[in-house]
Amino acid sequence: MKLTTKGRYAVNALLDLALHDNKKPVQLADVAERQNISLTYLEQLFSKLKRHGLVSSSRGPGGGYRLALETDEVSIAKIIYSVDETIDITRCHGKQNCQKNQRCLTHDLWMELNMHVSSFLNGITLFDLIQRNNVKDVAQKQDFAFVQIHKH
Amino acid sequence: MKLTTKGRYAVNALLDLALHDNKKPVQLADVAERQNISLTYLEQLFSKLKRHGLVSSSRGPGGGYRLALETDEVSIAKIIYSVDETIDITRCHGKQNCQKNQRCLTHDLWMELNMHVSSFLNGITLFDLIQRNNVKDVAQKQDFAFVQIHKH
């Protein structure tokens, strides 16, 4: 199972996008600052997210990224899959050749865990997260800090 | 989240131990052969399993390893924890300093996923696995192959 900062960054960034999407595209530099992610690293992630159809971009001054789908169409699993390739746990990736071309003793156990995790991550969307009070709170703090720095 | 071959090896090996424990200690070399794991790598894993009190050992000829607990006392989570240290997903490991000393936007999401996974793995023991028909089947095949090679 691969679940590292890459996937977490992607979810945080898309959630930031969803929270700040009002008519105008959101600039990656702002997302990077609010979410404390390296800009060039974020660019790589968004390139993947765009390839998978989760975001759209517009260039030039005033450009930036927007969600390509409604927030309730974007599950966490989809995001992680887009940047991380897989949330699979088994060595054989579902094929049953984990050991000497046979199933290993615990093949089915890992398949079950796979199912648990992916149904959990499939069941939660950006829309769900936006509704949450703890998410709202954190987002508000981030926005406040952002405005403090950029007013002059 | 760390869930690699290390954890899978440990579960497979302990299950093998449980399946072959009848009065005499089981030799690691046999486990290694049946489960297709490098012997010296297995030794390293069992050193950790022993430190965590999951197995006991006896040296010398006729020596080997045995389970130190009843099979229904050994959860999969315990095994993985013993060799893998953690099944934690969050960057901050439960502390809430994932981002600039604050919770990140998705802190609670990852904590929930943590809980799901660990309650799943806590809920399954070696005893449970031994009962399963698919485990019995695989074990039988492994034993057959093992005997074929060692009769002479």
Place this chain on the structure above:
DNA sequence: TTAATACTTGACTAAATCACTTGGTTATGT
């Protein structure tokens, strides 16, 4: 038209981790 802004691509890298291997030492039953 052009300068500035914004996105794109690809190569590179330090550090960490994985899945081992090598080469021993120590204890014990016969």
Place this chain on the structure above:
DNA sequence: ACATAACCAAGTGATTTAGTCAAGTATTAA
């Protein structure tokens, strides 16, 4: 004494992570 099997320390090649760096291309406000 000696074969056996656990125990231990250190090293290693391959891969992955989490980035950086450099050089672009596209768009548009002025």
